[in-house]
Amino acid sequence: xxxxxxxxxxxxxxxxxxxxxxxxxxxxxxxxxxxxxxxxxxxxxxxxxxxxxxxxxxxxxxxxxxxxxxxxxxxxxxxxxxxxxxxxxxxxxxxxxxxxxxxxxxxxxxxxxxxxxxxxxxxxxxxxxxxxxxxxxxxxxxxxxxxxxxxxxxxxxxxxxxxxxxxxxxxxxxxxxxxxxxxxxxxxxxxxxxxxxxxxxxxxxxxxxxxxxxxxxxxxxxxxxxxxxxxxxxxxxxxxxxxxxxxxxxxxxxxxxxxxxxxxxxxxxxxxxxxxxxxxxxxxxxxxxxxxxxxxxxxxxxxxxxxxxxxxxxxxxxxxxxxxxxxxxxxxxxxxxxxxxxxxxxxxxxxxxxxxxxxxxxxxxxxxxxxxxxxxxxxxxxxxxxxxxxxxxxxxxxxxxxxxxxxxxxxxxxxxxxxxxxxxxxxxxxxxxxxxxxxxxxxxxxxxxxxxxxxxxxxxxxxxxx
Amino acid sequence: xxxxxxxxxxxxxxxxxxxxxxxxxxxxxxxxxxxxxxxxxxxxxxxxxxxxxxxxxxxxxxxxxxxxxxxxxxxxxxxxxxxxxxxxxxxxxxxxxxxxxxx
Numbered sequence: 067x068x069x070x071x072x073x074x075x076x077x078x079x080x081x082x083x084x085x086x087x088x089x090x091x092x093x094x095x096x097x098x099x100x101x102x103x104x105x106x107x108x109x110x111x112x113x114x115x116x117x118x119x120x121x122x123x124x125x126x127x128x129x130x131x132x133x134x135x136x137x138x139x140x141x142x143x144x145x146x147x148x149x150x151x152x153x154x155x156x157x158x159x160x161x162x163x164x165x166x167x168x169x170x171x172x173x174x175x176x177x178x179x180x181x182x183x184x185x186x187x188x189x190x191x192x193x194x195x196x197x198x199x200x201x202x203x204x205x206x207x208x209x210x211x212x213x214x215x216x217x218x219x220x221x222x223x224x225x226x227x228x229x230x231x232x233x234x235x236x237x238x239x240x241x242x243x244x245x246x247x248x249x250x251x252x253x254x255x256x257x258x259x260x261x262x263x264x265x266x267x268x269x270x271x272x273x274x275x276x277x278x279x280x281x282x283x284x285x286x287x288x289x290x291x292x293x294x295x296x297x298x299x300x301x302x303x304x305x306x307x308x309x310x311x312x313x314x315x316x317x318x319x320x321x322x323x324x325x326x327x328x329x330x331x332x333x334x335x336x337x338x339x340x341x342x343x344x345x346x347x348x349x350x351x352x353x354x355x356x357x358x359x360x361x362x363x364x365x366x367x368x369x370x371x372x373x374x375x376x377x378x379x380x381x382x383x384x385x386x387x388x389x390x391x392x393x394x395x396x397x398x399x400x401x402x403x404x405x406x407x408x409x410x411x412x413x414x415x416x417x418x419x420x421x422x423x424x425x426x427x428x429x430x431x432x433x434x435x436x437x438x439x440x441x442x443x444x445x446x447x448x449x450x451x452x453x454x455x456x457x458x459x460x461x462x463x464x465x466x467x468x469x470x471x472x473x474x475x476x477x478x479x480x481x482x483x484x485x486x487x488x489x490x491x492x493x494x495x496x497x498x499x500x501x502x503x504x505x506x507x508x509x510x511x512x513x514x515x516x517x518x519x520x521x522x523x524x525x526x527x528x529x530x531x532x
Numbered sequence: 533x534x535x536x537x538x539x540x541x542x543x544x545x546x547x548x549x550x551x552x553x554x555x556x557x558x559x560x561x562x563x564x565x566x567x568x569x570x571x572x573x574x575x576x577x578x579x580x581x582x583x584x585x586x587x588x589x590x591x592x593x594x595x596x597x598x599x600x601x602x603x604x605x606x607x608x609x610x611x612x613x614x615x616x617x618x619x620x621x622x623x624x625x626x627x628x629x630x631x632x633x634x635x
Contacts, residue, residue, distance in 0.1 A: 156613040250592045263589060292597040295589070370577045373570065376538075381551060388552075390626050392617035398550055404553050408544070409567060411551040418537070423575050427587030432580065434588060483591030509592065 074276035081126035106174035123169025131221035134175040146190035159256025176211025203456040206236030207238035213240040230480040231473030234488035238451035238502025249483035253288035261379040272531035278302040311345035316444040330450035333492035368478035381410025440510040451502030490528040535571035
């Protein structure tokens with residue numbers, strides 16, 4: 067048995083019982099496989115030594131892959147951009163600090179779209195990652211490296227961040243589990259900021275339970291991020307076996323014109339039947355062009371609103387890179403970053419900000435109202451995570467809206483700040499590529515999505531690690 | 533089909549200046565075309581009825597979050613740490629471009 071193919075739960079148990087050693091977990095094989103798939107931008111050469119001082123803590127020194135937009139003290143953190151290509155942070159992001167306090171060890175920093183701008187890893191200044199399920203395909207993104215690290219067993223579990231799909235879409239494409247918490251559940255302090263009003267760090271793991279365990283360790287208020295919530299943080303593993311009996315689930319987007327007849331729509335309709343068998347009440351929530359009671363608002367408007375809001379926030383966040391304090395300055399931005407900074411500068415400029423930025427923020431309110439009404443009727447909403455399977459390497463070339471169109475089904479709920487989890491719900495035997503099921507709940511109800519995802523995972527064949 | 537706001541190459545030059553991004557002429561042409569494509573997608577916003585709707589910038593409704601105005605000594609950088617990643621430094625200082633003209 068390869069030790070790196072263990073789940074977090076099994077690895078913790080085996081280490082506690084001294085059945086395996088940590089140095090075995092951090093194998094040389096990782097380096098070879100990494101070269102082939104281009105998952106880690108930087109490997110932590112100190113990982114084995116650091117792990118040996120972390121035993122006796124909950125994570126027992128277990129290697130965790132961390133997306134390269136999280137600052138890691140003494141370990142290069144580039145956000146996949148040449149602007150930060152030599153940046154060695156003098157401090158840890160809060161999420162990283164909390165993982166270390168719990169006995170985790172950063173095994174390496176995973177590739178992403180530069181500045182997390184994209185859904186493919188193809189905008190990375192250092193080249194794209196390949197999908198471990200099929201090397202001719204993209205892993206998705208922006209947390210493509212973290213999802214691929216989990217799928218390829220190059221770590222026990224991983225950390226990613228999502229602004230609109232960046233955890234769940236790559237998790238879906240790589241056939242792993244990705245959990246995007248409620249906005250404000252997990253601290254953004256020490257993460258290279260993208261769109262501050264939606265950025266949400268979260269776990270990517272082999273199983274639902276592994277994600278719940280990691281969320282326990284990283285969630286909760288942080289004085290260094292004023293948008294973290296004072297909401298109490300429950301033990302997210304506690305209710306995991308609660309099941310779905312009697313709960314009301316709405317199925318979304320399977321009737322959308324862009325999805326009709328697709329494998330994604332079929333797999334999610336099938337998932338609905340499985341939930342029904344497990345005792346839930348299932349109902350289709352029809353898509354509507356207008357905001358209508360009992361309907362899910364067409365996601366196309368969210369793509370437009372997200373595009374404006376995200377570019378605007380990017381232009382502001384990336385204004386600070388001026389080549390003075392710790393970066394190489396603005397001449398080192400890649401094409402995608404330039405496009406986003408400039409479009410955001412335009413949508414915030416005098417004469418245009420009312421027209422674009424404010425209108426986008428109003429449309430955002432409409433989606434929030436839509437969900438508020440729907441969560442009065444349903445406990446959960448389910449939908450395909452992505453409209454389809456992973457796309458081929460090179461798919462993003464010459465398509466300025468590629469990312470937004472891949473993330474269309476995730477943008478309405480992310481601009482609203484809601485939590486969601488993606489679990490594998492189908493595998494194409496011909497290509498070995500996966501479809502993900504996105505399970506969403508109301509604010510702060512991560513426990514509900516975790517118990518439903520767990521019930522689905524246990525009842526189906528799609529997760530090979532369970 | 534044209535977007536509601538047609539972005540011209542002059543506008544792109546102006547935006548680049550505001551954003552402090554230098555671009556070549558080739559880039560300018562590609563950016564202009566790309567922005568107009570994107571703005572066509574964005575234009576769908578204007579078909580939504582948003583009369584009387586309050587814009588949302590903070591989704592969880594937190595307001596006026598304060599903390600004590602104290603220094604956490606453990607998180608204070610030394611001068612060396614603060615300068616460690618600077619591309620240009622001199623005698624313990626950051627080096628910046630001259631912005632004031634000589635007399």
